[in-house]
Amino acid sequence: MATKVQTDTMGARQPQAGTGSGARGRNFPELIVATFLDLMQSRDPNDITFRDVAAAAGISHMAPYRHFRSKQLLLDRIGDIGFGLLAAALEDAAARHPHDSRRQIVAACACYYGFAVDHRAYAQVMFGTDRGLWERARPLPSLERTRAILLRIVRHAQLAGELPRGRPAKEVLGLLWAHIHGFTLLAANGVVTSDDVGAPEAFVDAAVRVILAGLAAA
Incomplete structure (x- = not known):
């Protein structure tokens, strides 16, 4: 992804005496x-x-x-930067299909997968199951932005009739997110490989279509 990492200066001063x-x-x-x-x-x-x-x-x-x-604050900052990058990439993916809500969903899910593969270190902090990385959970502003973007895409699809309107948008998002996140972690960690599912991008596309069909029939 071409999105450039933007980091907050957090009040950084000029280098202190004794620094390299x-x-x-x-x-x-x-x-x-x-x-x-x-x-x-x-x-x-x-x-x-x-x-x-x-x-x-x-x-x-x-x-x-x-x-x-503390290291916790550093990890919080890395997580926030990572979710900021992901949010920007999701915005770009959705913007490429402004009049096709189904393609927006497919593009967003492919983008999510691509981010975890292309930014493994960020993803390990953002999504890692090793909670020893964290002393306590903290809400990250960029995570909320990511959630809001995905929720907007789901609501757009509901209005367009691509997703069922009878379910709350947050519930639909949770079902879709959980499926794609699971595959993303398996693929990014090498548990599921191209030998198992073929080209990852094509697999994501097929998986999203199956999930959408299931939600529509539910």
Whole structure:
């Protein structure tokens, strides 16, 4: 996906004395987030410490604490950025089919799958089942935006007669989301492969059509 990651400066100051020369001129929160995501490519996120992040980024070992105070806040920020990227991608996918609600749903589900595959580190924080990543659940603004976009797509399809109007839109969204999310995690983690289902994009398309037919008949 071409959407560029946008990170909040969160009041970042100029580099402090004692920070690595490679960090000079960088936005510290953005650098910390990017470094943590890079480390996740080869390490379990539960094992990554702020000292590890600081060493890899070439900054003071106290610098991460100045901007996030705890690993939980860093994970919250990564999750919020990830859902922001996903929300923007979903908006773009839906906008490509403004007059075809069924294709909007298919495009949104394919986009959801593609995001998890293309942004595995973000997806691991956003969707990971290892709750050791979190000290406590926190509502993320971008998650609510993602939910609102998907709910709007479902309501549009209900008005167009592509989805049953007799069910609450939130219930329909939950059924559709749960099915696609399950396949997405299985595929992204290599449990289900192309040998099992063929081309993932085509499988997503077929799965959505089956789910829509089932909902219409229910």
